[in-house]
Amino acid sequence: MNDTATLPAPVWRRIGHTVRPFTGILALVFVFGLFAALYPDTYLTKTNILSNILGQVTFLAIMASVQTVVMVIGEFDLSVGGMAALATGAAATIINTQTIDGLPKAAGSLLFAVVLCLLVGLLCGVVNGTLVSYAGILAFVATLAMNEVYQNLASYRTKGKPVYSLVKNNFVAPGQGSIGGVPNRLFVAIGAALLIWILLDHTPLGRKMYAVGGNIEAARNSGINVRLVKWIAFVICGAGAALTGLTQAAYLGTANLTAPAPLMLQSIAAVFMGMAFFRDGRPNLPGTMIGVVLFRTLETGLNQTSIDPYLRSVITWVVVIIIVLPTAITRLRHSR
Amino acid sequence: MLDGVDLELVPGRVHALLGENGAGKSTLIKLLSGVLQPDEGTIELDGEHATLNSPAQALHRGIATLYQELSIVPGLTVAENIYLGRPSPRRRGLGLIDFGELDRRATALLDRLGQRLDVSRDAARLTPVGMTMTAIARALSSQATVLVLDEPTAALTDAETRQLFDVVRRLTSEGVAVLYVSHRLEEVFALADDYTVLRNGHRVQHGQIAETTMSEIVAAMIGRQLDTLFPTRPEVADSPGTTVLDVQSLSGTRAADVDLQVAPGEIVGIAGLAGSGRSEVLRIVAGAQRATSGRMVVHGRRHRPRSVADGQRAGVGYLPQERRTDGLTPDSIERNINLTSLDRLTRGRVLTSTKRSNAHATQSADRIGVRRRSIHQPVFTLSGGNQQKVVLAKVLATNPTLLLLDEPTRGVDVATKSEIYHLIRERAAAGVAALVVSSELPELLGLCDRIAVMHQGNLVGWFDPRTTTEHELLLACYRTADEHRETDDIG
Numbered sequence: 001m002n003d004t005a006t007l008p009a010p011v012w013r014r015i016g017h018t019v020r021p022f023t024g025i026l027a028l029v030f031v032f033g034l035f036a037a038l039y040p041d042t043y044l045t046k047t048n049i050l051s052n053i054l055g056q057v058t059f060l061a062i063m064a065s066v067q068t069v070v071m072v073i074g075e076f077d078l079s080v081g082g083m084a085a086l087a088t089g090a091a092a093t094i095i096n097t098q099t100i101d102g103l104p105k106a107a108g109s110l111l112f113a114v115v116l117c118l119l120v121g122l123l124c125g126v127v128n129g130t131l132v133s134y135a136g137i138l139a140f141v142a143t144l145a146m147n148e149v150y151q152n153l154a155s156y157r158t159k160g161k162p163v164y165s166l167v168k169n170n171f172v173a174p175g176q177g178s179i180g181g182v183p184n185r186l187f188v189a190i191g192a193a194l195l196i197w198i199l200l201d202h203t204p205l206g207r208k209m210y211a212v213g214g215n216i217e218a219a220r221n222s223g224i225n226v227r228l229v230k231w232i233a234f235v236i237c238g239a240g241a242a243l244t245g246l247t248q249a250a251y252l253g254t255a256n257l258t259a260p261a262p263l264m265l266q267s268i269a270a271v272f273m274g275m276a277f278f279r280d281g282r283p284n285l286p287g288t289m290i291g292v293v294l295f296r297t298l299e300t301g302l303n304q305t306s307i308d309p310y311l312r313s314v315i316t317w318v319v320v321i322i323i324v325l326p327t328a329i330t331r332l333r334h335s336r
Numbered sequence: 337m338l339d340g341v342d343l344e345l346v347p348g349r350v351h352a353l354l355g356e357n358g359a360g361k362s363t364l365i366k367l368l369s370g371v372l373q374p375d376e377g378t379i380e381l382d383g384e385h386a387t388l389n390s391p392a393q394a395l396h397r398g399i400a401t402l403y404q405e406l407s408i409v410p411g412l413t414v415a416e417n418i419y420l421g422r423p424s425p426r427r428r429g430l431g432l433i434d435f436g437e438l439d440r441r442a443t444a445l446l447d448r449l450g451q452r453l454d455v456s457r458d459a460a461r462l463t464p465v466g467m468t469m470t471a472i473a474r475a476l477s478s479q480a481t482v483l484v485l486d487e488p489t490a491a492l493t494d495a496e497t498r499q500l501f502d503v504v505r506r507l508t509s510e511g512v513a514v515l516y517v518s519h520r521l522e523e524v525f526a527l528a529d530d531y532t533v534l535r536n537g538h539r540v541q542h543g544q545i546a547e548t549t550m551s552e553i554v555a556a557m558i559g560r561q562l563d564t565l566f567p568t569r570p571e572v573a574d575s576p577g578t579t580v581l582d583v584q585s586l587s588g589t590r591a592a593d594v595d596l597q598v599a600p601g602e603i604v605g606i607a608g609l610a611g612s613g614r615s616e617v618l619r620i621v622a623g624a625q626r627a628t629s630g631r632m633v634v635h636g637r638r639h640r641p642r643s644v645a646d647g648q649r650a651g652v653g654y655l656p657q658e659r660r661t662d663g664l665t666p667d668s669i670e671r672n673i674n675l676t677s678l679d680r681l682t683r684g685r686v687l688t689s690t691k692r693s694n695a696h697a698t699q700s701a702d703r704i705g706v707r708r709r710s711i712h713q714p715v716f717t718l719s720g721g722n723q724q725k726v727v728l729a730k731v732l733a734t735n736p737t738l739l740l741l742d743e744p745t746r747g748v749d750v751a752t753k754s755e756i757y758h759l760i761r762e763r764a765a766a767g768v769a770a771l772v773v774s775s776e777l778p779e780l781l782g783l784c785d786r787i788a789v790m791h792q793g794n795l796v797g798w799f800d801p802r803t804t805t806e807h808e809l810l811l812a813c814y815r816t817a818d819e820h821r822e823t824d825d826i827g
Contacts, residue, residue, distance in 0.1 A: 198687070202687050202688050202690075203686060203687055203688055204678035204679050204681075204682060204688055206688075207671065207674075207675075207678050207688060208678060210665070210667060210671070211665045211667070211671070211675055214665035214666045214667055215661070215662075215664065215665040215666065217656075217661060217662045218656075218661075218662060218663050218664055218665050218675075219665065219675070220624065220643075220644060221622075221624060221644055221654060221656045221662055221663065222644065222675040222676050222730065223643070223644040223645035223647070223648045223676055223734075224644075224645070224675070225643065225645060280666075280714070282666075
């Protein structure tokens with residue numbers, strides 16, 4: 001295919017092209033509007049919007065941000081749940097005020113616990129990155145297997161139980177607190193997303209990541225160290241997963257090691273939805289964020305209905321399919 | 337982009353479709369193969385109006401299209417590839433595929449083409465011409481009466497091209513009408529009966545090949561006389577023994593014991609068949625592949641690149657062979673051009689400067705003449721020639737002092753070819769050394785100062801393009817016994 005010569009696009013396709021960047025926002029407005037109209041008394045309240053919808057967004061937002069990084073380089077990280085569990089498990093057993101067996105104990109250093117948590121996340125990321133980048137194992141297999149390793153190591157450390165009674169001062173209190181009605185944890189998520197957005201869209205490293213994900217051979221032939229770029233993406237993902245787990249533990253006051261697990265698939269789904277909104281089907285942070293908010297808005301909205309909880313999940317995930325469908329069809333059309 | 341074009345294909349005749357990149361050739365092919373539908377106008381088959389809404393429908397009506405990138409499924413056998421998408425013969429009883437019968441039918445189809453291939457082997461291991469033959473046999477299996485060939489020889493050597501021509505002639509003698517698209521005019525004159533020249537979506541000239549000349553067609557394609565395809569070659573520079581690149585006894589997986597030197601301001605060509613190791617030499621010098629043995633010196637320094645980045649630091653600029661698979665990312669022109677300069681286009685060392693990135697990409701694209709709507713345009717919406725210029729702009733952005741160019745004008749129209757030749761010569765005039773690999777011998781003869789010929793991994797001779805004919809060079813590529821000569825005076 002050498003020629004650019006193409007027939008003028010039909011009107012509907014041109015309209016589609018102009019409208020597409022707004023589909024994410026439109027879908028969000030539609031879903032929000034729908035539930036607001038149905039339940040104006042309960043859904044359209046400050047508490048619901050700030051602490052339910054946006055508060056619930058937090059953990060998924062951090063996880064999906066770092067998942068975006070890995071998906072930009074063309075891979076997946078299926079171990080984010082396990083990494084979050086292991087990192088928080090390690091930290092929580094230091095700052096708990098009662099032992100696993102329920103006996104009172106003095107909490108250890110908070111600073112040490114936080115640093116340890118992030119370090120464990122980084123280390124897990126290093127292991128994943130090394131397995132994928134330097135040992136050449138498919139990310140799907142490597143992160144799938146390592147997820148089980150991390151998750152079960154975490155359970156081993158805590159004897160399979162949640163770590164209760166985390167230290168209140170400077171950890172659980174701020175984790176549950178809010179400033180002017182806006183939950184503190186939301187600021188953490190916004191900070192993480194902002195950082196990843198700057199990384200991906202405004203640094204040479206981010207552009208290299210897009211090049212590696214777009215065409216790894218072209219990236220290599222342009223003098224980019226593709227292995228290192230991939231490795232860094234997994235390390236960032238590990239640190240982000242640890243931060244997610246830490247924020248979640250601070251909010252709950254308990255390190256529940258199974259809490260981060262559902263975030264793995266949800267984060268991947270959010271990135272996919274984001275790919276449908278912006279940048280011609282490539283993973284991108286603004287899209288991911290809209291995907292995250294849309295996912296949670298839908299979930300919290302459905303929770304207000306009397307629909308069976310199982311069916312709520314069915315609806316949520318069918319919506320995910322509907323959102324990615326148009327991009328998939330366009331791509332199908334373009335490949336001859 | 338196609339406006340009121342008429343085209344008539346006659347059974348038993350080869351019709352050449354000519355035009356520069358962006359002239360509308362691909363659009364026309366897509367209309368015939370059912371990928372696109374016309375806004376106006378009709379397609380008639382055997383005098384009947386035909387509506388082609390999909391490739392499957394076109395195939396059903398007897399129009400088979402072979403695209404430049406052949407759709408061979410690796411992992412399936414040749415026979416399975418030939419019967420891809422069509423019912424396979426079944427065994428009685430369980431309805432399992434009868435592979436014996438499948439192989440027999442595939443062999444029979446290939447026989448019709450005068451080809452002998454082992455139909456039970458993995459199609460991915462075929463030579464490029466074997467893949468082409470498999471794709472043609474697939475077309476025949478669907479009883480095609482019209483065969484559309486889009487740049488079928490792009491990946492073929494000259495001998496393979498002649499083999500393909502034999503097959504095309506065989507098919508026309510059976511009454512098949514062939515539409516042949518190629519950038520190589522010599523091929524068109526060797527094969528076609530009729531021709532149509534497109535320019536900017538219009539038919540500007542058509543008729544019988546026997547009644548026209550190459551320069552007339554080139555003039556019609558570009559709309560003006562092409563005064564100088566190649567830049568003027570300077571007199572042999574008497575550079576006193578300085579070299580930019582010195583390669584000694586270099587070996588890789590194919591290349592064996594290669595010696596060559598390139599002086600500043602010199603353009604050295606490497607001719608040879610595909611698989612002769614010519615591309616490998618470039619890849620090793622560039623840092624894209626490791627040498628197994630040998631010694632390289634660049635600018636007087638020992639050169640042992642472990643990556644393309646290492647090569648770049650030594651002043652090497654590498655243009656890989658296939659722009660689509662090895663050269664471009666599916667992003668904008670700006671992102672592609674700046675890919676080699678990312679670490680320089682920053683503010684405060686950390687953040688990418690949008691302003692500087694845009695300015696740098698605009699400047700690079702302008703200097704090389706990338707025709708575009710905007711530097712933020714997706715690179716794959718450009719014509720092939722302009723895509724190639726983007727890859728070149730990316731390579732030149734590092735200001736290399738040693739240029740390694742693998743097929744710099746593959747699949748590029750004549751006017752752009754000429755621009756690329758002038759660009760390479762301009763760089764050489766500024767003291768850059770260039771090493772050019774090409775399958776097109778006239779290109780090497782017109783552009784280079786010296787030409788090395790490689791054969792089965794060995795460098796078998798040096799030629800002076802001023803005194804060498806295409807014929808001689810070709811014989812050397814095949815290493816036909818004692819018909820090539822070695823010129824000591826320039827080696």
